[in-house]
Amino acid sequence: MVVKRIGLAAVVAVIAAVALTSCVRLVEHGFRDQHTVGDRITEVRVDNGSGDVTVRGRADGTATSTDVRRFVGYPKGGAKPEGLFHRVEGTTLVLGGCGNRCYVDYDVVLPSTDVRVTGGNGSGDVRFEAVAAVEVDLGSGDVALKQVSGPVRLDNDSGDLEAADVTGDLVARTGSGNISLSGMRGAVTLESRSGDVDVRMAAATSVRAETGSGNVTVHLQPASYRVDVGTGSGDQDVAVANDPDAASELFLRTSSGDVAVRVAQPAP
Template identity: 25%
Template sequence: MATRKNRWILAVGLIILVVVAGTGAWLVTSALPAHKKYSSDHTANAASSTLLRVGTHGGVTLHAGDDSKVHVTATGDYADTPPKVTVKSSGKTTTVTGSCGDDCSLNLDITLPAALAAEVSSGQGQITGSGLTGHLALTTDAGAIDLTDPRGPLVLHTASGQIDVKDAKPASFEARTRQGEVRATFATAPTTTAVTTDQGSVDLTMPPHAGYYIQAQSKTGTPHITLPWNRDGKHTVTVRTNEGGVEIH
């Protein structure tokens, strides 16, 4: 009888525990503020601009447009204070700024003239772009950088995230990560290619027979280079990584 009584007490205790835990979870969930959706559209005339400057804490997507304007579609959500987005042109610069509170998210989808140079700084969020021909200087603290068919000089920095570039035709290429791999495929050979990672592999696919001088170093292994090169090559490739493999082909 004592054993049955103990089992009964244990069963009742488990039921009470489940009810209390469920009630606590419901109270925590119900106490959280409900999120509201955010969206807005902005346009600025960039006919006189030579630079687009973007500063935000979220993700950024860049598209090549067919007019002289910069079009911005902002989306996200928030609990208390909605995001704030401003777009304006002054002198030679068109500036896009996006800010967001603690309990808030924001993403910017930007269409710009294809040849307009762009400087983008994102605190947390992926930066993507396609079909752009101007100089691109892209920086993100926590997020990947993904570019397709860029034609202008590229300077790409990320503290934590992968850099992936496809079908590139830049005059020069610079990529740097603290934690994240770098992958790039070039349709034409840059005059200078410089890649540095603290923790992350490097994989570069270059057009053969362009004439390269290659310097590659990895502290954790021997770089694998199948691309023909010599000291008189006109296209310089420099790769350094503290921890990660190196493939140049």
């Protein structure tokens, strides 16, 4: 019986430790503030351990500085984090974290859309809107992209990906989570271990999508395509003929799930 009691105490201790380290948001203190960065910024580098990050460009010409809004959360009984966690290195704005027992949510508004976003976030949702390019590695969290004028490279272990109005090529790898893309004008390359994939193209460019488990649906613009579609188990409904000489490629794979390809009707 003594052994059982010791085991139970150990389990309780482990649960308490996990609650303190990974569930800070459940019981927390926190504060909000806002800061202005007057330096010219051409890149935002995310270097945050935990927290949501939003970066938005602005092209109306009404501002010349960058606004950095943040929420800092920390557990009850913990020391209040002090100081700034963002900094400027040359023309790069670095969004840093605050340590192990706290998290920082960032909301950054830039005076220009000619800014690239790089770096990584350990956990938390990210949203990048009206920027020039995106190249990030993420641990977990949902990703939202909108109005990206250049290329996107994204690596996310867990979380949904939603993107709209991307002009450059998009390359994304996700461990688990659904992928939904619309208004894609560059080539699309997707790899997912698990999750549904839905792609809506705004230009006649190549699409490569592979998922271990999930349905794959692609809406193409009218054009000729080199078509290579395969499913381990599932139905195929492909409304485009294979043209071996076509410049654009359509390569779709799912181990378990259906594949459907649709072609948009030409404008009258």
